[in-house]
Amino acid sequence: MLNRFYNFLDERYRVTPLLRDIADHQVPDHANPTRDMRAFVYCLGGISFMVAILLFTTGVLLAVYYVPAPERAYDSIQYIMNGVAFGPLIRGIHHWGASLLIITMVLHMLRVFFHGAYKDPRQLNWVAGLLLLMAVMGMGFTGYLLPWDQKAYWATNVGTFMAATVPFIGDFIMRVLRGGPELGAITLIRFYALHVLVLPAIIGLLLAFHFLMIRRQGISGPL
Numbered sequence: 443m444l445n446r447f448y449n450f451l452d453e454r455y456r457v458t459p460l461l462r463d464i465a466d467h468q469v470p471d472h473a474n475p476t477r478d479m480r481a482f483v484y485c486l487g488g489i490s491f492m493v494a495i496l497l498f499t500t501g502v503l504l505a506v507y508y509v510p511a512p513e514r515a516y517d518s519i520q521y522i523m524n525g526v527a528f529g530p531l532i533r534g535i536h537h538w539g540a541s542l543l544i545i546t547m548v549l550h551m552l553r554v555f556f557h558g559a560y561k562d563p564r565q566l567n568w569v570a571g572l573l574l575l576m577a578v579m580g581m582g583f584t585g586y587l588l589p590w591d592q593k594a595y596w597a598t599n600v601g602t603f604m605a606a607t608v609p610f611i612g613d614f615i616m617r618v619l620r621g622g623p624e625l626g627a628i629t630l631i632r633f634y635a636l637h638v639l640v641l642p643a644i645i646g647l648l649l650a651f652h653f654l655m656i657r658r659q660g661i662s663g664p665l
């Protein structure tokens with residue numbers, strides 16, 4: 443059934459060449475996957491991407507029920523956990539997926555590092571990767587506050603207070619993050635906006651750049 447639908451599309455819109463062009467790339471030859479299991483390390487970037495898609499999808503589903511206001515946030519999470527079909531599963535995937543993404547990204551980074559794949563001409567792609575890592579960590583930091591429970595509140599209290607230790611501009615950064623001297627409704631809505639709008643947009647742009655560079659430069663093998 444699915445095959446017939448695919449053939450229907452393929453005959454009319456020639457999907458196969460397009461998919462080949464996007465997804466069919468050989469990893470460096472000495473590590474041919476059919477011959478060498480070590481080629482698995484080349485999948486770590488793709489795996490990171492898949493986890494990111496999973497986080498995005500489950501995040502959209504959570505946003506259907508989540509309310510970013512201090513008097514409603516905690517209850518809306520309780521409702522997701524107890525009243526929504528598959529709510530705990532969706533929230534669980536989003537929660538654990540965030541940690542998994544950091545792990546797969548760091549492993550991918552190690553592969554790039556030990557293969558020396560960050561060197562000329564791929565320096566800018568390495569920098570884009572570092573910015574991606576920071577943006578993903580920002581997602582973790584801003585997402586942590588959203589359940590608005592004791593742990594979230596005090597962790598963000600400490601986290602934003604750490605920003606205040608930056609010389610000269612620390613206090614300013616802390617106030618911008620908190621939306622004032624104390625944590626409150628403005629902090630929650632700011633973190634929510636960063637979590638669902640600003641950081642995903644930055645990550646989308648960085649990923650587009652990352653993939654464009656990979657298409658232009660190809661995937662390099664170990665030195």
Ligand code: HEM
Nearest residue numbers: 484487488490491551559560567568571572575660661662
């Ligand atoms: C969400 C995060 C990321 C995704 C989805 C991603 C995705 C990918 C993919 C699919 C590739 C192709 C080759 C491979 O998979 O090994 C790649 C290559 C590359 N990535 Fe990433 N990446 C991410 C984060 C990072 C980070 C944190 C760094 C380093 C700081 C980085 C640096 C690079 C470099 C330099 C290449 C080119 C390697 C080569 O040509 O052999 N990436 N990335």
